Amino acid sequence: MPPKFRQARWDEPLLKEMSRRGRVGFLPPLDPKIGKSVRDPGRFVPDSLKTKGLKLPELSELQVLRHFNRLSQMNFSVELGMYPLGSCTMKYNPKVSEMISSADGLRQAHPLQPEETVQGLLSIFYELSETLSEVTGMNRFSLSTAAGAQGEFAGVLMIRKFLRDAGFSDKDEILVPDSAHGSNPASAVMAGFKVVKVPSDESGLVRAKTVERLVTRRTAGMMFTVPNTLGLFESEVAEVCRAVHEGGGLMYYDGANMNALLGKARPGDMGFDVVHLNLHKTFATPHGGGGPGAGPVGVVKKLRDYLPVPVVSRNSRGYYLDSKLPHSIGRLKGHVGNSAVLVRAYAYTQLLGAEGLNNVSTLAVLAANYLWKLLDPGAYPVTHGKDLRRKHEAVVSAKGELPGTAMKVAKAILDYGMHSPTVYFPLIVNEALMIEPTESEPVEVLEEYASAMNEIALRVRDGSLGDVPTNTSVGKIDEVKASHPTTLKVKW
Amino acid sequence: MPGSHPLLPNLDDEIVSMMLERIGARSIDELFSDIPENVRLNRGLRIPPGQPESTVRRDLSSRLATGRTPPSSLCFLGGGVWPHYIPAVVESIVSRQEFYTSYTPYQPEISQGMLQGLFEYQSLMSDLLGMEACNSSMYDWASAAAEAARMAVRVTGRRKFLVAENIAPHTLEVIRSYVEPLNLELESVPFDHSTGRVDVDRALSLIDQDVAGIYLENPNYLGVLEEEIGEVVEEIHRKKGLAVVGVDPVSMSLLRAPGDFGVDIVVGEGQPLGIPMNYGGPHLGIFAVRDLKLARSMPGRLIGATTTKDSSKRAFSMVLQTREQHIRRESATSNICTNQSLMAIAASAYLALLGKSGFRKLGEVIISNSHYAVKRLAKIKGLSVPAYGGSFFKEFVVGYPRGTNATSVYRKLAKIGFLAGYPLDAKFGAGQAGLYCVTEVHTAEDIESLAEAIEEVL
Numbered sequence: 001m002p003p004k005f006r007q008a009r010w011d012e013p014l015l016k017e018m019s020r021r022g023r024v025g026f027l028p029p030l031d032p033k034i035g036k037s038v039r040d041p042g043r044f045v046p047d048s049l050k051t052k053g054l055k056l057p058e059l060s061e062l063q064v065l066r067h068f069n070r071l072s073q074m075n076f077s078v079e080l081g082m083y084p085l086g087s088c089t090m091k092y093n094p095k096v097s098e099m100i101s102s103a104d105g106l107r108q109a110h111p112l113q114p115e116e117t118v119q120g121l122l123s124i125f126y127e128l129s130e131t132l133s134e135v136t137g138m139n140r141f142s143l144s145t146a147a148g149a150q151g152e153f154a155g156v157l158m159i160r161k162f163l164r165d166a167g168f169s170d171k172d173e174i175l176v177p178d179s180a181h182g183s184n185p186a187s188a189v190m191a192g193f194k195v196v197k198v199p200s201d202e203s204g205l206v207r208a209k210t211v212e213r214l215v216t217r218r219t220a221g222m223m224f225t226v227p228n229t230l231g232l233f234e235s236e237v238a239e240v241c242r243a244v245h246e247g248g249g250l251m252y253y254d255g256a257n258m259n260a261l262l263g264k265a266r267p268g269d270m271g272f273d274v275v276h277l278n279l280h281k282t283f284a285t286p287h288g289g290g291g292p293g294a295g296p297v298g299v300v301k302k303l304r305d306y307l308p309v310p311v312v313s314r315n316s317r318g319y320y321l322d323s324k325l326p327h328s329i330g331r332l333k334g335h336v337g338n339s340a341v342l343v344r345a346y347a348y349t350q351l352l353g354a355e356g357l358n359n360v361s362t363l364a365v366l367a368a369n370y371l372w373k374l375l376d377p378g379a380y381p382v383t384h385g386k387d388l389r390r391k392h393e394a395v396v397s398a399k400g401e402l403p404g405t406a407m408k409v410a411k412a413i414l415d416y417g418m419h420s421p422t423v424y425f426p427l428i429v430n431e432a433l434m435i436e437p438t439e440s441e442p443v444e445v446l447e448e449y450a451s452a453m454n455e456i457a458l459r460v461r462d463g464s465l466g467d468v469p470t471n472t473s474v475g476k477i478d479e480v481k482a483s484h485p486t487t488l489k490v491k492w
Numbered sequence: 493m494p495g496s497h498p499l500l501p502n503l504d505d506e507i508v509s510m511m512l513e514r515i516g517a518r519s520i521d522e523l524f525s526d527i528p529e530n531v532r533l534n535r536g537l538r539i540p541p542g543q544p545e546s547t548v549r550r551d552l553s554s555r556l557a558t559g560r561t562p563p564s565s566l567c568f569l570g571g572g573v574w575p576h577y578i579p580a581v582v583e584s585i586v587s588r589q590e591f592y593t594s595y596t597p598y599q600p601e602i603s604q605g606m607l608q609g610l611f612e613y614q615s616l617m618s619d620l621l622g623m624e625a626c627n628s629s630m631y632d633w634a635s636a637a638a639e640a641a642r643m644a645v646r647v648t649g650r651r652k653f654l655v656a657e658n659i660a661p662h663t664l665e666v667i668r669s670y671v672e673p674l675n676l677e678l679e680s681v682p683f684d685h686s687t688g689r690v691d692v693d694r695a696l697s698l699i700d701q702d703v704a705g706i707y708l709e710n711p712n713y714l715g716v717l718e719e720e721i722g723e724v725v726e727e728i729h730r731k732k733g734l735a736v737v738g739v740d741p742v743s744m745s746l747l748r749a750p751g752d753f754g755v756d757i758v759v760g761e762g763q764p765l766g767i768p769m770n771y772g773g774p775h776l777g778i779f780a781v782r783d784l785k786l787a788r789s790m791p792g793r794l795i796g797a798t799t800t801k802d803s804s805k806r807a808f809s810m811v812l813q814t815r816e817q818h819i820r821r822e823s824a825t826s827n828i829c830t831n832q833s834l835m836a837i838a839a840s841a842y843l844a845l846l847g848k849s850g851f852r853k854l855g856e857v858i859i860s861n862s863h864y865a866v867k868r869l870a871k872i873k874g875l876s877v878p879a880y881g882g883s884f885f886k887e888f889v890v891g892y893p894r895g896t897n898a899t900s901v902y903r904k905l906a907k908i909g910f911l912a913g914y915p916l917d918a919k920f921g922a923g924q925a926g927l928y929c930v931t932e933v934h935t936a937e938d939i940e941s942l943a944e945a946i947e948e949v950l
Contacts, residue, residue: 025845075605105559111772120555186817186827192673290833292774330669334634336772353542482798
């Protein structure tokens with residue numbers, strides 16, 4: 001399979017390097033009437049605060065446009081090719097959501113404008129909350145948290161506050177499996193907890209027995225990702241929840257991998273008390289080159305007044321933002337939430353509906369298992385749960401028969417015009433390659449991806465791989481130099 | 493699994509059977525047989541059936557169209573989110589799918605565009621603020637301020653943090669929520685009710701050896717410029733704490749950069765730099781630090797310049813990742829991973845577009861318009877405009893006559909097409925009053941009609 005990809009390769013200067021005195025790309029107009037009335041605006045600034053001059057480049061409109069268009073051509077994306085970054089759920093983001101969210105009624109809505117002037121928008125939020133509650137089996141959602149990690153932080157803060165209110169302030173430990181995302185222990189620590197690592201068994205699963213052993217009177221709860229980061233369903237999840245509950249702790253569901261379970265199983269039915277969802281993953285909002293996302297949090301009934309504010313509610317007068325929940329952990333984001341992301345996510349649930357969402361998970365799981373089966377098992381063995389079905393993703397090791405490394409394979413696959421899997425995660429797999437194809441990819445593309453990986457394995461074996469990547473905008477980057485930066489900005 | 497769906501290319505009996513066969517599974521159910529019976533959902537989801545694209549578009553677009561927002565209403569609201577004009581070029585750039593449908597540039601060789609764009613953002617923002625390093629974004633101003641408070645505690649090991657009383661109330665709420673687990677003493681620094689500025693004497697007397705840092709905003713929530721930042725910074729440095737200042741980056745068009753005063757951490761809201769108000773988000777949290785040493789303790793992603801391995805070409809990649817959660821886990825500086833990168837691209841395009849002269853002009857237009865508005869509103873009988881005596885940039889407080897209810901003015905104004913006069917919290921001591929914001933989007937005519945509207949509802 002010959003590589004058929006050549007990424008654009010502009011030797012694009014930095015903005016500052018193109019600057020020429022006197023050029024301007026946009027000039028805000030001054031109303032002549034105001035100009036006549038207000039002379040010498042500089043006098044409004046006290047001397048102690050007057051600027052000493054601005055260091056900004058000077059470019060024309062077309063120069064700026066060209067610069068960023070060229071940069072964009074040197075950026076791989078979902079709309080260019082398969083992007084199976086494990087745990088990131090890089091599915092297609094329906095274009096219609098972009099069109100809908102470009103409405104003035106959203107873009108130009110100010111978060112402090114009276115609620116009666118944005119009823120349509122609030123109705124969308126309300127229905128989105130209801131939909132997410134149904135999908136997860138939770139009682140109520142707050143849409144305010146800006147990303148998954150902020151949702152996690154909100155979740156563990158709620159656990160902390162609920163337990164303190166119940167008189168259990170000595171409960172200061174959170175259990176986190178060794179396969180968890182790094183953000184889980186980081187969030188727990190931010191909320192003042194100590195992290196107790198839960199070892200997974202040889203198949204990569206958390207056993208209820210292990211959890212029972214680790215639960216003490218200090219256990220506040222457990223953060224649990226289901227399916228886990230190996231793409232395996234945690235078969236003892238109900239028993240794990242029971243064990244933590246029996247010790248007086250609460251269960252937190254990390255929804256990063258919810259794309260496997262829509263309409264199949266719900267965290268609420270498994271015994272979880274708090275859930276966060278990554279709308280940019282499961283609910284198809286664009287990842288924005290690293291963000292924005294949205295990480296709404298949902299809870300069971302006993303925690304409903306602990307949610308971060310505001311929460312969208314409804315009374316006889318209409319929809320409103322409720323910022324007065326009696327036990328709320330407070331506000332985590334300045335204003336409302338990442339509203340433009342929320343509207344896109346709701347559009348997605350409408351496009352799919354009940355049956356469609358169920359099909360999403362069916363086909364995401366089918367794709368992950370299919371792609372895995374097409375891979376050369378000698379080159380890319382699984383290290384955990386060999387006999388288990390995968391859910392939304394498959395994690396293989398590059399340390400089978402190959403002398404290579406996961407990073408080598410990752411760089412090589414870029415040359416095929418496809419993004420690499422997530423590498424070196426989860427940590428419990430040596431030289432991990434974590435592949436999440438999603439339901440968006442046609443079967444032919446899944447086959448192409450597997451062929452590329454298998455071909456790379458052959459090239460590693462016969463030593464013909466060479467220095468990869470070669471078809472990307474730049475060749476292999478010097479990571480050592482990068483890790484010792486002397487500056488994080490352009491010097492003038 | 494009947495039917496087909498535009499978003500689901502493999503929803504086809506033939507394809508599904510072929511895939512199942514290859515996997516060695518007899519049915520779809522078998523693929524999910526690892527989910528124990530007791531946790532399976534044995535019914536359909538109770539949400540409406542899927543709709544065609546055209547129906548969804550019609551439903552949601554018509555609901556959004558009922559919103560009373562610009563252009564059908566005029567917006568004079570501020571408070572940390574402000575109406576500003578977004579040049580068409582900025583919109584065009586952030587609509588490039590190559591930017592918005594990519595993710596965190598984990599594989600730098602194939603993601604140079606985003607990396608260079610973010611590096612340019614860091615550079616432009618650092619220069620604007622007079623700082624040495626800026627991360628590639630936080631969620632918003634409030635969460636950036638809260639992370640800064642946590643960072644001050646982490647860096648100094650102290651347990652007290654001072655917050656100016658005249659910062660935005662919602663930012664104070666976010667700081668409180670973020671630091672609650674630290675058992676921190678949050679102490680409020682009072683402000684002068686006649687000028688609207690921080691009471692510097694009180695601030696200086698509150699700064700002692702136990703203080704991790706102090707947070708103030710410039711311009712503050714009341715719109716007033718803090719003229720004596722320098723003295724506060726000097727004192728906090730004398731006591732080895734950190735100075736944290738929150739800014740509206742557009743004010744940097746006219747104001748001296750916080751870095752010039754020796755501020756250690758600058759946070760702020762990048763929304764005015766080409767990002768829609770979006771009913772609260774996505775926005776752009778700014779987080780910048782004074783030197784590279786502090787950069788090692790900061791939260792968030794950082795992009796650095798390097799070269800290709802053969803040294804032939806400049807290239808960019810994520811750097812100092814050992815501070816971050818995916819490497820450092822429970823010892824990370826923050827849990828943040830997904831951020832607001834696309835908004836940082838918007839801000840960098842915006843700053844490049846306006847450039848040195850356009851940005852300066854922007855500041856002049858804004859401060860001219862806001863002062864013109866104040867002059868006009870001051871003619872209305874019974875109003876106290878501005879309610880605080882300090883210099884201001886684009887926001888100001890309007891005090892209403894005795895017997896007026898500020899919330900009712902705000903609602904009545906909205907009803908007749910003016911989003912303006914967000915009611916001021918009683919703790920600011922201005923009585924019944926509203927916060928107003930005037931920027932470059934407003935014309936003399938807009939201001940005239942606002943004045944008439946206020947007269948009408950009073």
